[in-house]
Amino acid sequence: MTTATAETELTPADSPAEAESSRGVRAVPDLVRRRLSTLDARLDPYSWLVTLVIVTAAAILRLAGVDKPKGYIFDEVYYPTDAWDMLQHGVEWDEKTNGPAYVVHPPLGKWLIALGEQVYGNRELGWRISAAIAGTLMILILIRVAYRMFHSIVLAGMAGLLMTLDGFQLVLSRTSLLDIFLGLFILLTFACMVLDRDHYRRRWKRALADGFDPAATYKIPRIVPWWLLASGVFFGLACGVKWSALFFAPFFAVLVVAWRWQARRSARVRGPFVAGLLGDFGYLILSFVLSIVFYLATWTGWFVTDTGYFRHYREANGMSEPPILGALLNLMHYHSEAYNFHSGLTEKHTYQSWPWQWLLLGRPVAFYWNGNGNCGAPSCAAEILLLGTPILWWSFLPALIALIWFGIARRDWRAYAIFAGAAASMLPWYWYAVADGRTMFSFYLLPGLPFLILAVVYVLGAIMTPPGGMASGAARTDRQLIGTVVAATYMVLVALCFAYFYPVFIGSTMPYDDWSVRMWLGGRWI
Secondary structure, X not given: OOXXXXXXXXXXXXXXXXXXXXXXXXXXXXHHHHHOOOOOHHHOHHHHHHHHHHHHHHHHHHHOOOOOOOOOOHHHHOHHHHHHHHHHHOOOEEOOOOEEOOOOOXXXXXHHHHHHHHHXXXXXXXXXXXXXXXXXXXXXXXXXXHHHHHOOHHHHHHHHHHHHOOHHHHHHHOOOOOHHHHHHHHHXXXXXXXXXXXXXXXXXXXXXXXXXXXXXXXXXXXXXXXXXXXXXXXXXXXXXXXXXXXXXXXXXXXXXXXXXXXXXXXXXXXXXXXXXXXXXXXXXXXXHHHHHHHHHHOOHHHHHHOOOOOOOHHHHOOOXXXXXXXXXXXXXXXXXXXXXXXXXXXXXXXXXXXXXXXXXXXXXXXXXXXXXXXXXXXXXXXXXXXXXXXXXXXXHXXXXXXHHXXXXXXXXXXXXXXXXXXXXXXXXXXXXXXXXXXXXXXXXXXXXXXXXXXXXXHHHHHHHOOOOOHHHOOOOOHHHHHHHHHHHHHHXXXXXXXXXXXXXXXXXXXXXXXXXHOOOOXXXXX
């Protein structure tokens, strides 16, 4: 992991794809080349080998026995049944009234659940398989994002392993809820933003190599941000799962503007912030328009069936309902009613928790309980507890504090980016908790989990590498050797902790006493 500042980010070495363009690159000052350097992560076969091994292990853990326990667990009483009804009717359906059902979450997550049900039927494997695949894909994407950000196979592998060995992500990957799909699309959005950052910097470097002189003109090169537009697509799909994806919008937008400003400053553009601000905001707006288009596309079943809840609200209430516009106005009314429902949701729940409890594992959620199994002991227990692997989760808070320190001390764009994602996943919930006491659950934090893991990996990388970064060629010191031992020990402890709690992640039947000793925080975990 390189420790360079934003002025000398990332590594002095150019990627092979960039090095071959030598016709004008030597005319670019070395300092500018270093500042604009990027990494083409696709060209390293060893990183893909590590990715394949970890993702295979993750897939086995998430798919093996995913059809157990039998029956609906926790909120599976809602989403799989809605998904099955959508296969039959195109929209959520109320069998009691034989009419459309009123639901308060967008349809995409349920359509993804329905894909599994279409293949495997309306049974446990059918309604959980999509979540297991989504959870596995999250690990794949996290490894590739970590590799592109840190330029280290070791750190990328650590990121993937930590998510693989996290009970929180494992449980949600094996349960038919919506949050795992939200986490997947938010991570895809961020991945595309990181790719856009690299693309923007490569194009600037190419422009300079082709003779562009930033001192001679205020007009900057036209760079079409295809990856930024792709991030808008995935963000729209994230909103199509849950509206809480919107929390990430301002944080991600600030990151995009900051990264582009840094690239122009590295290229020695005069007035780098103002020079491209209009274009930055223009493309951000276009990206957001794509988000809206793809978000509306997730409501296709509601639009085309004519039977969705509030589908003809205006007509039923004596108002005009012109084609297309009328449907959009009806959908706006639906959204208004759903927002009012969420805003007024303050009903107490046994397993609700507050945001300041989440990182401390103050109140995990019991998804499943069976005290009548056979385990060869007088009393048995089987539970699925939505609990993060404790050693991993209890390291998140100190890792975030260290991340802030490194971000300030090193002016490192990666620290800012990771913290922005973590903050977006938590800070808005603090506001709702204080403002209206809304009912909340720990699984709302799932979209922020990749950023929390990246924070841990960033800090481990900082203590494992010499002050100038591994690319600097600096010799290892005793401090780095100790740091490497600490990081390796930490990974082993996380793995052992995961193995110890694994039975309560998958609902294995065990003697009651064995279950009880795993409830480290007593009544808070029961």
